[in-house]
Amino acid sequence: xxxxxxxxxxxxxxxxxxxxxxxxxxxxxxxxxxxxxxxxxxxxxxxxxxxxxxxxxxxxxxxxxxxxxxxxxxxxxxxxxxxxxxxxxxxxxxxxxxxxxxxxx
Amino acid sequence: xxxxxxxxxxxxxxxxxxxxxxxxxxxxxxxxxxxxxxxxxxxxxxxxxxxxxxxxxxxxxxxxxxxxxxxxxxxxxxxxxxxxxxxxxxxxxxxxxxxxxxxxx
DNA sequence: CCGTATCCCTTAGGATACTG
DNA sequence: CAGTATCCTAAGGGATACGG
Numbered sequence: 001x002x003x004x005x006x007x008x009x010x011x012x013x014x015x016x017x018x019x020x021x022x023x024x025x026x027x028x029x030x031x032x033x034x035x036x037x038x039x040x041x042x043x044x045x046x047x048x049x050x051x052x053x054x055x056x057x058x059x060x061x062x063x064x065x066x067x068x069x070x071x072x073x074x075x076x077x078x079x080x081x082x083x084x085x086x087x088x089x090x091x092x093x094x095x096x097x098x099x100x101x102x103x104x105x
Numbered sequence: 106x107x108x109x110x111x112x113x114x115x116x117x118x119x120x121x122x123x124x125x126x127x128x129x130x131x132x133x134x135x136x137x138x139x140x141x142x143x144x145x146x147x148x149x150x151x152x153x154x155x156x157x158x159x160x161x162x163x164x165x166x167x168x169x170x171x172x173x174x175x176x177x178x179x180x181x182x183x184x185x186x187x188x189x190x191x192x193x194x195x196x197x198x199x200x201x202x203x204x205x206x207x208x209x210x
Numbered sequence: 211c212c213g214t215a216t217c218c219c220t221t222a223g224g225a226t227a228c229t230g
Numbered sequence: 231c232a233g234t235a236t237c238c239t240a241a242g243g244g245a246t247a248c249g250g
Contacts, residue, residue, distance in 0.1 A: 008108060032124065
């Protein structure tokens with residue numbers, strides 16, 4: 001499970017879907033740099049794990065909606081907690097790094 | 106920052122150090138499967154980020170102690186929160202997966 | 211014991227092209 | 231639009247050998 005949050009794209013999809021239902025193309029545009037392939041793989045994994053739900057409208061052109069399940073929402077909350085931690089300690093980490101880099105020049 | 110927790114070895118080292126001060130060899134034994142190379146890289150990154158502190162005793166044979174900084178401890182707490190989430194939802198995820206696998210056979 | 215330096219192989223994932 | 235299929239390369243990380 002922890003390795004799921006290790007995946008960069010997974011986290012970004014989770015965050016984007018936490019804002020509401022999104023279509024495939026909307027996710028793609030909202031997440032700069034993601035390839036079609038990775039978006040497909042990522043959403044598929046999230047669906048398989050029961051974190052995201054998919055609804056397909058067999059219209060022309062086709063439309064697919066993605067949205068977080070309750071479990072997905074709770075995981076997204078963990079992501080936000082991590083993001084908070086990250087923000088709170090960003091400066092301290094940066095300071096530690098520059099100090100390390102100075103001392104190991 | 107989030108990608109740090111994506112790294113499997115980083116998480117395991119963090120967890121092990123949360124139990125107390127450890128020497129290089131102790132970490133290696135406590136984390137099955139980690140290579141010397143990855144342990145070195147992982148501890149070095151953690152030190153650079155100010156999450157772990159190193160104390161070297163220039164004895165023969167040499168000895169090096171690793172321990173979490175306060176910031177490292179707080180990150181370890183986040184890891185434990187994730188582990189809790191994981192434990193709480195383990196069954197639900199497993200169920201979702203087997204259902205998915207059944208339906209996509 | 212505590213690392214560093216190389217080699218080497220696997221795999222993640224981007225680019226591209228094609229379907230319903 | 232919403233994917234699937236194929237190719238290809240960059241790099242993460244294991245195995246091994248060596249140094250202080």
